Amino acid sequence: MKRILMLTTGGTIASEPTEEGLVPAMDGRLLAAYLNGLAAENQLQIENLYQLDSSNIQPEEWQGMARAVASRFQQYDGIVMTHGTDTMAYTASVLSFMLRNIPVPVVLTGSQLPIRHPLTDGVENLRCAFAMATSGRAGVFVAFDRKIILGTRAVKVRTTGFDAFESVNCPYAAMVDSTGLNLNEAVLQKPSGDFQLEDRLCDGVILIKLTPGLNPEIFDMLLQMQYKGIVIEAFGAGGLNFVRRDLISKLHKVVQSGIPVVVCSQCLYERSDFTIYQAGQKALESGVLQAYDMTTEAAVTKLMWALGQTNRPGEIRRIFETCYAGEVSLT
Structure with a gap:
């Protein structure tokens, strides 16, 4: 028994x-x-x-x-x-x-x-x-x-x-x-x-679903509200707009302020890959973290958990470059 x-x-x-x-x-x-x-x-x-x-x-x-x-x-x-x-x-x-x-x-x-x-x-x-x-x-x-x-x-x-x-x-x-x-x-x-x-968590994490025409100034408001981490569901393999409404430049400022930004795909299946398109490569240059093939639920909770352990950007990046419980395929 x-x-x-x-x-x-x-x-x-x-x-x-x-x-x-x-x-x-x-x-x-x-x-x-x-x-x-x-x-x-x-x-x-x-x-x-x-x-x-x-x-x-x-x-x-x-x-x-x-x-x-x-x-x-x-x-x-x-x-x-x-x-x-x-x-x-x-x-x-x-x-x-x-x-x-x-x-x-x-x-x-x-x-x-x-x-x-x-x-x-x-x-x-x-x-x-x-x-x-x-x-x-x-x-x-x-x-x-x-x-x-x-x-x-x-x-x-x-x-x-x-x-x-x-x-x-x-x-x-x-x-x-x-x-x-x-x-x-x-x-x-x-x-x-x-x-x-390891039960320390940060509840100051928000999930944003990217839509065409999203005003980048929303991220200024999130900083004013003292959010500690942001997860973005981007288009396709990792697309973020930068024409007219320059979201990528805004995210760069957010990352420079010490707030980690994790980007996953709105697509339920397959992985994001920011190296494929110009928009994705610009996003990587801005300092955002890739979620690869993680689910949105895993990306959000992993960031909450990571911020519960540390607020150091380099350590947050290391955590997202590590697979702990089968949550991501790192290839």
Whole structure:
């Protein structure tokens, strides 16, 4: 029997209908009652961390989750965490950075329908999460629709479909079919050292989606608002406008002021490459950092995590030139 800790944080899977819509109301004990014999097959311990719609999960909750895992993982073979789907990808990404070299599986899951609903996907998602939690493979993962995704590669791509999450720019870490849990050894990470809890975060990071005609003066306002880091979703492989509205010159001033600027692509798949076009090369000259094939969720949370460790531009650059949890392909 495996020792499994189930941490609950709320989300649709634990929601009940009210006059104001679905509200997280069920605790872990009630959720576990829907697992039938699965709970009996493992030594299951349940702890309720939060009872929140995941729209209300913020950096303070991320730190609480990371600290809960860090203080308990040595007593268990794996950890399952229930979570709302809307911000699950952000949580999975940031936990991947904060729980450095976690030696046990930490598997996030949830559902598109409450577990009490007769057509719920919650039970199946929990069963798959338990399968991964008992696999002995280290790391942070998302389990959804019989797929296991690295925490730094999960993106929610559908609002209602049961196949709500995809692994972006990375194969699935595992798949569940009639033969059971099939692990992809090429994707799975191995700890590179001793476990470290690195839970300091900077919440002064903003994400900007570039649109044609965006006024560069918006970045002056962001500096006045004392933001500490900026992530930009640029066009295509890394395009930034510099004709008439010279965004690149403005970003150069931002970087010179000590504020790191990370640029990723608005395209969901494939990598950005700033060496291809003139606009991209000008952006590199301005000092921005490339996100390459990182998801937006990973880029945002990695910058929040990096700024929690240091405010030195050179060290921030080094962090973004390092792959910590499978979040980026550096070639």
